[in-house]
Amino acid sequence: MATPLPPRRRPTMVDVAARAGVSRALVSLVFRGQPGASAETRSRVLAAAEELGYRPDSAARLLARGRSRTLGVLMTVREPFEADLVEAIYPEAERLGYEVLLSARTPGRDEATAVEGLLAHRCEAIVLLGPDVDDAFLAELGVRTVAVVVGRAAPGLDSVHSADAEGVRQAVDHLVGLGHRAIVHVDGGTGPNAAARRTGYLDAMAAHGLADRARVLPGAYHEDAGIAAAQALLAGPELPTAVLAANDRCALGLLDTLRRNGVDVPGRVSVVGYNDDRLARLSHVDLTTVRQDAGLLARHAVRAAAARLDDPDLAPGETELTPELVVRGTTAPP
């Protein structure tokens, strides 16, 4: 019993072929589901593979076949809206016969690094979720590979995003309709689309003849920015009657800080978010927000990538989806 375990080598096609008494090529055929093997042989091969615990090596497969049929997705690991997107990307990719590889940007790992990782693993196309990089980087990436940008426009590349200005306009319309005049916007700073949302806000205010009431507070796309903005508002001379946050996470920070300081929402101040991510929908949050349909965005992105892989000469397209205001419990007449 002192025999050492055989060096538990991963079984290969050769092993399966030997065991099934056929050639390597036949095994390959069977595993690719191609015709040319009799039903009887097919099942013998499958059985042999099963017994050996064989599973095709995708590196070798990748190398041999020109294509990897793998989609790389660049994401942020703690962004609820991106989580919604990722969840919707998997089924659509599978439907089109693509695998998905995820790579996360984190505080210590920038987008370039994350993308390089995906590229080295031979992803045929990269889907970038809300990338926060400059257009030059994207353009260069677009030359090197197929890239689809989700969540913002990207000149020269395929992009899928929602009409931010339109979404913000709906939110402003809603608030004005309720009777609000003092409507503040906490913006997304230099984040993706922040500029679009900001100008959308300013334009919408102007359209209602409230250009002089417009007020933009510097913010960002996370809770802390909402907290800071709320504190700034509380410290100011007078609270606005409504706040339009850069996104839901920002709105959450804002909401909570206001409430903790005794400000009734929506009684005294109305709050509107942006994205309609899972957090906003939680019944205890019940945030009025602008919905971007994550499933639709994801499906469009995957399809754009697939279409471009099928035909590289396709002109890059910008898909703009119309967002939709979802009125919930954080808005009311002033």
Next chain:
Amino acid sequence: MATPLPPRRRPTMVDVAARAGVSRALVSLVFRGQPGASAETRSRVLAAAEELGYRPDSAARLLARGRSRTLGVLMTVREPFEADLVEAIYPEAERLGYEVLLSARTPGRDEATAVEGLLAHRCEAIVLLGPDVDDAFLAELGVRTVAVVVGRAAPGLDSVHSADAEGVRQAVDHLVGLGHRAIVHVDGGTGPNAAARRTGYLDAMAAHGLADRARVLPGAYHEDAGIAAAQALLAGPELPTAVLAANDRCALGLLDTLRRNGVDVPGRVSVVGYNDDRLARLSHVDLTTVRQDAGLLARHAVRAAAARLDDPDLAPGETELTPELVVRGTTAPP
């Protein structure tokens, strides 16, 4: 100008070698940072590669080299605590010379599928974050590859988790110390470690002579469970003075629902979470919770994987880290 673009083939080592006027092998040497190339040649090779936009193909590299030096991580895309873990895994993996590939379980994509994807991409080891599968599956995986389980014990495999019973005990001690007697536990249902936390709670209560006051409410590891539990408590004959939630997300739902129903936290009811994920730390949440050190868990997990890859005969080990109660603003004397 009608010349079609040359079929934008990805450049290979051969191209670089040709351009630099050296052999393929030399280029390989340079890219692996091995000695054996003069500084002058080295920079010529690098320059040629740069000009061509060459990047090593990791599929081919993987195939040629026996090892892929890639770690697969199974995660849930919307779990804040797992996000903390993932963020900590990257730097540690890099330090040890491993790449990281992420694969997400989602409602429509189970753990087995996610793991298969990683395996097909030749991950040498799989790190499973809070897997919700049975031990048989884990055991089988452990035979097929190197697997490290994070967040729960796994017989026969390497695992890294914190001492849940101990963490819960600290929380109960803290509450009892504040004067609480009516302490309810909203549990994690069938989720990983839920049982450990539940018995930890029951034991701790018993240790304080409060066995007959112990009360467990069925719950789960998400906000909705917290909301439901809060509603159940509010509908009950009498509110407890303290609630110990299954995790932070559950605590959050609970907290918010209580507050929205006019229950002062911590004035009337104290709430304790579990995990200390980023959400709990947000200043507007300020949750008293049991901290599991994500960074430490992640580092241990990566190191365990690496150690086992270096020496497959290593006995599998269970690392239990001691959690630590973090007292914040949601607990006070009854």
Next chain:
DNA sequence: CGGAGCGACTAGAGCGCTCTAGTACCACGA
């Protein structure tokens, strides 16, 4: 002056697959 030793470089096999171009065999029709 004849190697030994060393640094710089190359040839070529092989990693586990895919895929094209076959071969072998069996009806079946003329």
Next chain:
DNA sequence: TCGTGGTACTAGAGCGCTCTAGTCGCTCCG
């Protein structure tokens, strides 16, 4: 009898790398 066409299968090249076993000049030393 000989194709003819179809089905079942195989041989072997090649994907882009790595890595072992070299070769080719040098310098250096006894």
